[in-house]
Amino acid sequence: MKAVIVLPAYNEASVIRQVIANLPKKLNGISNLEYVVINDGSTDQTGAIAKKEGIKILSHIINRGLGAAIKTGIDYAKSQDVDLFVTFDSDGQHNPRDIQKVINPILQEKADLVIGTRFKNKQKVPLDRLIINKLANLATLLFFGVLTTDSQSGLRAFSKKAIKHIDFKADKMDFSSEILLEAKRHNLKVIEVPIDLIYTPYSREKGQKNMNALSIFAKFLVRLYR
Amino acid sequence: MFTTIQIILLAIVIFAISRVYLRFKEGILSRQATFFWLFIWISGLIGVSLPQTTTRIAELFGVGRGVDIIVYISLALLFYLVFRIYVMIEDLRSEITFLVRQIALQNSSKKSPRALSSSRRRGPIKK
Numbered sequence: 001m002k003a004v005i006v007l008p009a010y011n012e013a014s015v016i017r018q019v020i021a022n023l024p025k026k027l028n029g030i031s032n033l034e035y036v037v038i039n040d041g042s043t044d045q046t047g048a049i050a051k052k053e054g055i056k057i058l059s060h061i062i063n064r065g066l067g068a069a070i071k072t073g074i075d076y077a078k079s080q081d082v083d084l085f086v087t088f089d090s091d092g093q094h095n096p097r098d099i100q101k102v103i104n105p106i107l108q109e110k111a112d113l114v115i116g117t118r119f120k121n122k123q124k125v126p127l128d129r130l131i132i133n134k135l136a137n138l139a140t141l142l143f144f145g146v147l148t149t150d151s152q153s154g155l156r157a158f159s160k161k162a163i164k165h166i167d168f169k170a171d172k173m174d175f176s177s178e179i180l181l182e183a184k185r186h187n188l189k190v191i192e193v194p195i196d197l198i199y200t201p202y203s204r205e206k207g208q209k210n211m212n213a214l215s216i217f218a219k220f221l222v223r224l225y226r
Numbered sequence: 227m228f229t230t231i232q233i234i235l236l237a238i239v240i241f242a243i244s245r246v247y248l249r250f251k252e253g254i255l256s257r258q259a260t261f262f263w264l265f266i267w268i269s270g271l272i273g274v275s276l277p278q279t280t281t282r283i284a285e286l287f288g289v290g291r292g293v294d295i296i297v298y299i300s301l302a303l304l305f306y307l308v309f310r311i312y313v314m315i316e317d318l319r320s321e322i323t324f325l326v327r328q329i330a331l332q333n334s335s336k337k338s339p340r341a342l343s344s345s346r347r348r349g350p351i352k353k
Contacts (some may be wrong), residue, residue, distance in 0.1 A: 062329075064326050068327065
């Protein structure tokens with residue numbers, strides 16, 4: 001089975017080397033594994049550092065946002081005719097061991113889309129992040145009719161069917177909820193798998209800004225009622 | 227005889243009509259958009275030069291003064307135009323992203339990918 005794992009990166013020079021170094025070289029059930037950094041118009045040394053690590057890089061010439069970077073990864077995965085596609089944040093907030101956890105349901109043909117949920121395991125989460133996440137989940141339920149415990153998770157796995165059908169428009173963080181809507185529209189089997197959450201001051205700063213939630217909310221409305 | 231404010235407003239409206247015509251001649255505005263903007267500005271021209279017409283229209287809609295109906299219609303029109311501009315900006319963003327993506331994919335296909343470095347270090351993230 002062929003898999004592509006993408007790491008969308010924007011100005012992650014201080015952590016990208018270590019994140020790449022910690023990625024598993026082998027995954028059970030995967031015979032052909034490729035990691036791809038989507039360098040989303042970084043203005044620091046992110047691209048150069050990733051290149052030194054010998055990883056494949058797709059470079060956006062200007063910053064287009066997380067959703068745009070993930071979609072570039074999906075288009076690349078389609079061009080490579082892969083069976084499995086995984087997204088993995090490059091800010092160091094994910095445990096690399098969780099990659100196997102999110103791909104297992106797809107290997108076992110139990111799901112088409114697996115969301116690594118950070119809020120099912122009992123772990124310490126900053127209150128503001130917890131509230132923002134709950135609001136994002138509520139917006140996803142209200143606007144898209146999809147119930148989820150972590151609509152904004154960066155660790156997801158897509159089956160071949162999901163790669164083929166999921167087509168989202170959002171360039172920024174709001175693409176996460178759109179993915180769930182697309183899965184619902186195409187009757188894809190979606191499951192959530194608990195994953196670890198490594199909150200560091202760096203990943204908190206790099207992650208979704210609290211005030212961005214309002215902008216995402218406005219974008220939901222415009223996209224639905226344009 | 228026109229009042230001072232009428233003269234100022236008429237000058238602005240005539241200037242706007244001349245810009246619409248010039249943009250149409252340059253091929254920047256479509257025929258449809260030109261008609262739309264000419265309708266707006268010529269309505270303004272009539273409203274400014276013959277204020278009593280707006281009063282009659284206001285009475286038709288049950289609004290007290292002619293100036294009030296102008297304000298209401300202008301506000302509704304402005305909100306609609308802002309919405310259209312927002313949608314247009316979103317479309318432009320989407321097209322830019324498409325181009326950026328195609329460039330990234332095309333550049334990648336020109337380069338040969340390398341395998342992950344075997345000398346990768348393992349350990350916690352240091353910041």
